Amino acid sequence: MTVLTAKPDVRPANPNFSSGPCSKRPGWSLESLADAPLGRSHRAKPGKAKLAEAINLTRKVLQVPVNYRIGIVPASDTGAVEMALWSLLGARGVDMLAWESFGAGWVTDVVKQLKLDNARTLTAPYGELPDLAQVDFSNDVVFTWNGTTSGVRVPNGEWIPADREGLTICDATSAAFAQELDFDKLDVVTFSWQKVLGGEAAHGVLILSPRAVERLENYTPAWPLPKIFRLTKDGKLIEGIFRGETINTPSMLCVEDYIDALKWADRLGGLSGLRDRADANLKVLADWVEVSGWADFLAVDPATRSNTSVCLKVTDPDILALDADKQAAFAKALASTLDAEGVAYDIGAYRDAPSGLRIWAGATVEVSDLQALTGWLDWAFSTEKAKLPQAA
Structure with a gap:
């Protein structure tokens, strides 16, 4: 039986996690x-x-x-x-x-x-x-x-x-x-x-x-x-x-x-300040991946992981047991559910890439927004998995 994750109380203040054009700088108007x-x-x-x-x-x-x-x-x-x-x-x-x-x-x-x-x-x-x-x-x-x-x-x-x-x-x-x-x-x-x-x-x-x-x-x-x-x-x-x-x-x-x-x-201090912010954002997602139980980086080698365009794949065994089209549909459903909730826009994998999610983590994104997003990722996953026949 799939255990549903409770809907988080905290939402990202800025849901713009698109990989390009990416989010405007904090405070922009x-x-x-x-x-x-x-x-x-x-x-x-x-x-x-x-x-x-x-x-x-x-x-x-x-x-x-x-x-x-x-x-x-x-x-x-x-x-x-x-x-x-x-x-x-x-x-x-x-x-x-x-x-x-x-x-x-x-x-x-x-x-x-x-x-x-x-x-x-x-x-x-x-x-x-x-x-x-x-x-x-x-x-x-x-x-x-x-x-x-x-x-x-x-x-x-x-x-x-x-x-x-x-x-x-x-x-x-x-x-x-x-x-x-x-x-x-x-x-x-x-x-x-x-x-x-x-x-x-x-x-x-x-x-x-x-x-x-x-x-x-x-x-x-x-x-x-x-x-x-x-x-x-x-x-x-x-x-x-x-x-x-x-x-x-x-x-x-x-x-x-x-x-x-x-x-x-x-x-911010130029390139070093920008890089530090992007690295901190990547760490939020890396720490979450370690405990998520259902997601992993598409990048095989940690040394090659991008700190901007973070691409994730679904690794839950029940989802991997589905055929490729259904796996892709599940990943799209995750992105659509988060979009509908207004907590993450445009985070589906690129059309030519393997199915999954792509979350922008560059310097214009606040670390607090990514921290808030991780709870919503878990919520969307459990919600969508509960809809599958094999989840019952």
Whole structure:
């Protein structure tokens, strides 16, 4: 007989646990955006100043080396990654690493769209990493630092040699502002600010090392590049992109929101403060998993667990005895029940990932809200399990 867990008395003050766009910073309100230069050209002095401020604050908070360029580019992280792939690849072989859906998407772009015949793919199932010792750094290497849809991240940058021949192109969209990126080991870093800092969507950030700039200025791809991807003109880097002169028209409201989030991050102590908050949030969920009896991390190795996109699987034997479709339906029911109660929004697993839950635990989430959520997770599980015929 299934024992029902009592409905908790305490609710999360903020039920926004979506993995992107993720929750806004604590204390955020629309009044935070009052200084946005709305109705003005982004090419006017106020617009350029705001874009430059966003770039400078990004450098400060993320501790980006002074000789790396930072640019705001269109189309979110996807646009930033695509710009890098289409502009830089083809000069040498490339190793593509994939262990979840976004990494797999970059493999598709390189193999099926760019049709590079010198591409090598290293994959792993959800919950695991590929064998990083097998990466050939005489090639370019493309990988995600943090697998947003699997909750699996690389533990550090020690597997990347300092004397690599190829470029490392890193999709860091759910790792930036929560994990320590080793910029000395990274030649291209991309992210979208609607992820960890809870900014509004549609803008990407592209960070280039001197080695990446050298490639851009000395290599011309065999394929045509649309205007939105072009980073050079007459064989030279378009430096304006990295001073706030964006390729297309940005939303100054979104830029203001990003600046607000960066200033909040700076007040916390920058990257270390953000990382500490995310780590504390992960610990809440890890401690709960230890005693839950029905849930576990999708990440097999604790050293690779994400502290932002925490992906969980249901491990209760009665649920595992169901066929795959019914297991998936049960996980969806958990998420729907919590949504209906107004205690957790948008925490179902990503559509391409194994069934389960995905809970955002980045720095904009309060530890008290995650502590409150854990009781509701147990309540939803016992409630939904009691509805199953075998639970009687």
